Structure formats: C-alpha cells, structure tokens
Amino acid sequence: MTTTEQAVIHNFNAGPSILPKEVFQQASEAILNFNNTGLSILEIGHRTSLFQAVMDEAQALVKELMGLDNSKAVLFLHGGASTQFMQIPMNLLDEKGTAAYTETGTWANKAIKEAKLFGSVQIAGSGKESNYTALPKSLQVDPTSTYLHITTNETIAGTQWKNMPFEYGVPVIADMSSDILSRNLDFNKFSLIYAGAQKNMGAAGVNLVVLDESVLGKVNRTIPTMLDYRNHIKEGSMLNTPPVFAVYVVLLTLRWLKNMGGVAAIEKLNREKADLLYHTIDSNPIFKGTIAREDRSDMNVVFVMDNPTLEAEFQQICKENNMIGVKGHRSVGGFRISLYNALQLSSVKALTDLMNDFAKRKG
Numbered sequence: 001m002t003t004t005e006q007a008v009i010h011n012f013n014a015g016p017s018i019l020p021k022e023v024f025q026q027a028s029e030a031i032l033n034f035n036n037t038g039l040s041i042l043e044i045g046h047r048t049s050l051f052q053a054v055m056d057e058a059q060a061l062v063k064e065l066m067g068l069d070n071s072k073a074v075l076f077l078h079g080g081a082s083t084q085f086m087q088i089p090m091n092l093l094d095e096k097g098t099a100a101y102t103e104t105g106t107w108a109n110k111a112i113k114e115a116k117l118f119g120s121v122q123i124a125g126s127g128k129e130s131n132y133t134a135l136p137k138s139l140q141v142d143p144t145s146t147y148l149h150i151t152t153n154e155t156i157a158g159t160q161w162k163n164m165p166f167e168y169g170v171p172v173i174a175d176m177s178s179d180i181l182s183r184n185l186d187f188n189k190f191s192l193i194y195a196g197a198q199k200n201m202g203a204a205g206v207n208l209v210v211l212d213e214s215v216l217g218k219v220n221r222t223i224p225t226m227l228d229y230r231n232h233i234k235e236g237s238m239l240n241t242p243p244v245f246a247v248y249v250v251l252l253t254l255r256w257l258k259n260m261g262g263v264a265a266i267e268k269l270n271r272e273k274a275d276l277l278y279h280t281i282d283s284n285p286i287f288k289g290t291i292a293r294e295d296r297s298d299m300n301v302v303f304v305m306d307n308p309t310l311e312a313e314f315q316q317i318c319k320e321n322n323m324i325g326v327k328g329h330r331s332v333g334g335f336r337i338s339l340y341n342a343l344q345l346s347s348v349k350a351l352t353d354l355m356n357d358f359a360k361r362k363g
C-alpha cells in the first residue's frame with residue numbers, strides 16, 4: 001500500500017454525508033486551479049463570468065434532472081433548511097391565514113414551530129402516537145389552507161412518504177432535505193421544494209429552493225430584503241454573495257448524477273441498496289425494524305436489536321470494519337444507516353455481510 005492509498009471507509013453518516021469521490025477530487029482541484037485560470041474558486045468574484053457560468057449550469061441541471069417547467073424558479077440560498085422553516089411562512093402565510101402541516105418527527109416539528117410565528121397552523125395529520133414510527137394514514141386538510149407542508153423524508157425517524165398529498169387542492173410545500181434527487185417525483189406539482197444540500201446534493205452551506213412564483217406576494221407584512229424570495233428571483237440567486245464554493249460542489253454533484261443516468265437511474269440503485277438492507281433486517285430476528293413497513297425510508301434505515309445489550313458489540317464490529325455513522329440518532333437509539341445517492345451498493349453488501357455473520361453467531 002502506498003502512502004496515498006486509504007483503506008475503504010463505508011460512510012453511512014446522516015449529514016453532512018458521503019459524496020462521490022470524483023466530486024471531492026474535482027472540488028479540491030478547483031481550490032488550487034479553477035478551470036485552468038491559475039486562480040482558486042475561493043478567490044474569484046461572484047459577478048465574474050467564471051462564476052456566473054457555475055450558477056447558470058447548476059440551475060439548468062436542477063431543472064433538467066427534476067424535469068421542471070418554466071414556471072419554476074431555482075434558487076441557491078444561505079442558512080440551511082432550517083432558515084426555510086421561517087422564510088416560507090414569512091413569505092406565504094398571512095397573519096390571518098392557516099397553513100396545514102403534517103407532524104411526522106423532529107424536522108416537521110421544527111417547521112411547525114416557526115410557522116406559528118407568522119400565522120395559524122393546523123396539524124393535518126400526525127405520527128406522534130406511534131412515536132413517529134409511522135406516517136399518518138389520512139389527512140384532514142381545510143381547503144382554505146394557504147398550503148400543506150410535508151417532510152418527504154424524516155431523516156431522524158426513518159420514514160418516507162411514498163404518495164404525495166396532492167389531492168387536497170392546496171399548494172404543497174415539501175422539505176426534501178434528505179431525499180432530494182434520490183427518486184422521481186412529479187416535482188412540478190409542488191409549489192415549493194427546499195433542501196439543505198449536505199445530505200444528498202453537495203456541501204453544507206447552501207440550500208436548494210425550487211418555487212412557483214404564483215404563491216408569492218400574498219401577505220401583508222413587510223419582508224426584510226434578504227428574506228424576500230422575490231428579490232432573490234429577480235437577481236438570479238445573486239442578491240448578495242452566494243455561497244460560492246458550496247454552489248460549485250452542488251454543480252459537481254449534479255454533473256455526476258447526470259452521468260450516472262439521472263434521477264431514474266439513481267432511484268433504481270437506491271431501491272436495490274434499501275431492499276438489501278431491509279431484507280437483511282427482516283430475515284434475521286436478532287434485528288428489529290421499528291418503522292411501519294409501508295413508510296420506511298430508502299434513505300435512512302432505522303432499526304434496533306431485539307436484545308439491546310448486543311447493540312454496543314455490533315457497533316464495535318462496525319467500527320473495526322471501517323463503517324462509520326451507523327449509530328442511531330440520540331433521540332431514537334439503535335442504528336441508523338443512511339443510504340444517500342453516493343453510497344455504493346458494495347458498502348451495503350459489506351454491512352449486510354457483517355449483520356448476517358453476527359446474527360449467525362448470536363442467533
């Protein structure tokens with residue numbers, strides 16, 4: 001082994017998380033010499049044609065990969081998905097209005113808390129009774145609601161919506177932070193989609209926001225300049241200095257995804273990874289899936305051990321085999337295995353081999 005070679009690390013981190021190797025390679029090259037300019041990506045002005053080309057291509061690739069029509073604006077904003085929790089109701093929800101929210105876990109609850117600062121919130125459906133191990137089976141949505149908010153994938157709980165709730169006749173807004181570009185959806189049917197980049201799409205520090213301009217301009221309050229979507233749309237997502245490097249890493253990741261065959265191709269691979277892992281959990285009684293079968297996530301696989309005293313031992317085995325990020329979120333316990341786009345099937349095979357072996361020894 002030469003000094004530059006590294007042992008394979010299987011990165012199951014929930015976020016920030018694995019990105020394609022070639023993206024890391026290209027991003028590091030751009031830090032030293034961006035597009036053969038002799039300059040670093042970190043030292044060029046965002047108003048230069050060099051960076052404008054990055055922004056243009058990143059926006060165009062989002063539109064292409066998601067199949068967006070021309071009514072949609074694509075923005076790259078600061079502040080993480082958590083800023084969208086407040087920016088959305090600030091721009092859309094009038095003080096006298098009501099927004100419908102699905103309450104499906106930690107992230108949904110954070111969104112609900114912020115929306116209440118701006119208007120009324122009606123809980124359209126909740127998974128609280130099951131401790132968020134299942135999604136609500138039916139929703140109560142008032143047809144006068146300003147919008148309906150869902151978290152398409154609850155990163156901590158390990159649930160994922162399979163059917164989108166478009167049937168209520170109100171604009172649907174989705175937090176797709178942890179499953180953006182992982183599967184094909186009818187993205188044009190959403191009025192607003194947002195996602196922090198650091199789970200499936202790039203580096204931390206930038207948010208993707210895809211929105212329909214028709215939902216804007218309906219509230220009475222004064223919106224601060226930087227928080228008003230209309231200003232960002234008007235300025236082509238360059239109202240102020242965008243997170244230049246983070247946008248560039250998103251561009252590299254989008255190019256990689258396109259080369260892989262786009263969203264349909266990655267969805268197939270993601271399904272294969274999730275099927276293998278869930279099959280291993282389901283077929284070894286030593287492991288116990290905790291999420292309702294029809295709601296389990298293809299991105300964040302949550303499970304425990306039937307005998308909790310074995311959990312530390314298996315965690316140690318994972319560690320010895322260079323598997324990182326397998327521990328469940330502190331609020332849930334057990335294990336959480338994140339299977340984002342860049343994670344290879346071989347990593348899931350390596351993990352399931354360990355699981356089968358452990359089950360044989362302990363079962």
Ligand SMILES: *Cc1c(COP(=O)(O)O)cnc(C)c1O
Binds near residue numbers: 015079082107196199
């Ligand atoms: C990680 C995550 C967030 C928070 O993202 P930040 O960029 O840290 O603000 C919000 N929603 C979901 C579903 C997430 O997974």
